Amino acid sequence: MSSYHYKTTSPSALAAVSDWEAKKADFDAKREKLNDVFGGPGSPMYSGSDSYVGGVKISESRDLDVHWRRPDEYGYRALRHADKPEKGATKEARAAYKAEHEHLAALWQEHCPDRISKDDVWKALGVDWGSVWLSGGVFFKHEDAVYLNLGFQLKEGGEHIEGAAEIVASEFEAARQHVLELRKAA
DSSP states (O other): OOOEEEEEOOHHHHHHHHHHHHHHHHHHHHHHHHHHHHSSOBOOEEETTEEEOOOBOOOOOGGGGGTBOOOOTTSOBOBOSSOOOOTTOOHHHHHHHHHHHHHHHHHHHHHSOOOEETHHHHHHHTOOHHHHHHHOEEEEEETTEEEEEESSOOOTTSSOOTTOEEEOHHHHHHHHHHHHHHHHHO
């Protein structure tokens, strides 16, 4: 598969990526704050270009199974759609479980961050998300420029990112390594 590298210093491209970074940081902060509400951070889930929370990392205790699904392979538990009392639970216990589940569902609704999507960034950059979906693409910001690695070539009259100039892979990789080093140091 071909890979094309681009760089742009366009104010609109920089704004689109900055907006995404702020949205993603807010999402991650809210995901981590689920720890304050449920006793464990939210799961960083991805589906295509969407990020969402699918559960929280809480105790594996079977006592929680009434309200939470069993942990996945990473230890995250998703809130059930409805409480699931154990067999033989009394009428009073079932009513208490139902009330507690409604409370948990309300907390989830209030504190769980909404799903976010990179599709909005690709549209703001001038790229059809379908092209990215089919051929791949990544972007990042470094030193007042947006760097892109796309599985398709940008063309005049077709998909076009304002101010994008094709660069060699080594320039893209050097910028990417610098960004990774900065993240590691943070």
